[in-house]
Amino acid sequence: DAKTTQPNSMESNEEEPVHLPCNHSTISGTDYIHWYRQLPSQGPEYVIHGLTSNVNNRMASLAIAEDRKSSTLILHRATLRDAAVYYCILITGANSKLTFGKGITLSVRP
Amino acid sequence: DTEVTQTPKHLVMGMTNKKSLKCEQHMGHRAMYWYKQKAKKPPELMFVYSYEKLSINESVPSRFSPECPNSSLLNLHLHALQPEDSALYLCASSQHPLAGEYEQFFGPGTRLTVL
Numbered sequence: 001d002a003k004t005t006q007p008n009s010m011e012s013n014e015e016e017p018v019h020l021p022c023n024h025s026t027i028s029g030t031d032y033i034h035w036y037r038q039l040p041s042q043g044p045e046y047v048i049h050g051l052t053s054n055v056n057n058r059m060a061s062l063a064i065a066e067d068r069k070s071s072t073l074i075l076h077r078a079t080l081r082d083a084a085v086y087y088c089i090l091i092t093g094a095n096s097k098l099t100f101g102k103g104i105t106l107s108v109r110p
Numbered sequence: 111d112t113e114v115t116q117t118p119k120h121l122v123m124g125m126t127n128k129k130s131l132k133c134e135q136h137m138g139h140r141a142m143y144w145y146k147q148k149a150k151k152p153p154e155l156m157f158v159y160s161y162e163k164l165s166i167n168e169s170v171p172s173r174f175s176p177e178c179p180n181s182s183l184l185n186l187h188l189h190a191l192q193p194e195d196s197a198l199y200l201c202a203s204s205q206h207p208l209a210g211e212y213e214q215f216f217g218p219g220t221r222l223t224v225l
Contacts, residue, residue, distance in 0.1 A: 032210035043114075043200050043216035044153060051211070087152065091210035097166065098143075098202075098214060100152035 004088045006104040012078045013109050020073040020104055022088035027068050032091045034098070035062065035073050037084040044087070044100075047073065083108045114217035116201050122223045125191060131220045133184040133201030141207030142184040143214065144176060145200040153200055159184060160207035191224045198222070 005023040012018040024033065034049040048055055048062045050071075055062040061074040075082055087103040114135045123129050133142065140161050145153040158166035159178045173195075175187040184201055198221050202214040 030210070034210075034213065036214075036216075043219045044202075044214075046213040046215065049211070049213060085152075097155055097158065098145075098153075099155070103152060 004090060004101055006086075006088055006101065008102070009105040009107065011107045011109060012075075014080060015077050018075040018078045018082070018106065018108075020075075020086050020088075020106065021070065022072070023070045024088070024090055025069045027090055028092065030092050033062065033064060033068075033071050034089045034091055035060070035086060036089065036098075036100075037082075037086045038103075039081075039084045047086070049091075078106075078108045080108050080110065082106060114201055114203055114215050116199075116217035116220050118220060119218070120221045120223075122225065123188065123191065124225050125193070127191075128187070128189045130188065131186040131199055131201075131222075133186075133217055134182055135203040135215070136182055137203065137205075137215065138181075139203035139205050139215070140181065141204045142178060143202040143204075144184070144186055145202065147198040147200060147219070149197075157186075158207065165207060188222075191222075193224050196222055196224045 032051050035047040036044040038044045048060050050062045063072045085103040085105050087100050117132045142159045144156040146156050147153040155168050156170045157176045162178045173190045177185040198219040200219045201217045204214045205212040
């Protein structure tokens with residue numbers, strides 16, 4: 001499975017935008033980029049996913065580099081509730097296995 | 111209904127006990143998954159069911175026995191567990207089993223403690 005690399009942690013201020021980076025230099029043409037987050041004491045929660053084009057939904061935006069070797073999850077206005085571990089995961093079109101890495105721990109300051 | 115439910119929320123069992131974890135979804139999803147998550151670690155895939163048939167077993171010990179009685183229900187039968195099996199057990203489902211374009215929906219998990 002193609003690997004992703006994320007920083008260990010990031011801090012942000014409440015009500016400010018947050019950009020969470022993910023590197024995936026060995027991504028293949030059929031790999032989808034998925035983001036999940038896990039709040040303390042909860043199961044993982046789907047955030048967003050994309051293949052080639054940038055994606056927006058009610059939770060976040062996903063910006064995918066033109067060469068697809070990196071992507072950025074954008075939370076437009078961080079809230080305290082967004083403090084969580086965010087996982088960037090690659091999934092091939094032929095196999096829906098989610099292989100979680102260590103993820104990035106986002107802290108939000110009031 | 112976009113929810114995956116899991117019961118029980120917490121379970122304490124001895125090493126000689128037999129217990130079962132239950133997972134249910136009513137979204138019409140045809141893929142269901144079991145994950146195991148140790149404290150401060152990411153979730154690890156255990157099993158994948160595709161159209162009610164076991165399609166992936168990630169070399170899980172036989173003391174864990176999955177079962178998919180129908181398209182909405184997934185069980186994990188536990189027998190002769192070890193204390194190191196204590197973890198959060200997560201169930202998930204997705205619309206299609208072999209397609210990266212579909213997201214997975216996770217349940218809240220069952221916190222298992224083996225004494």
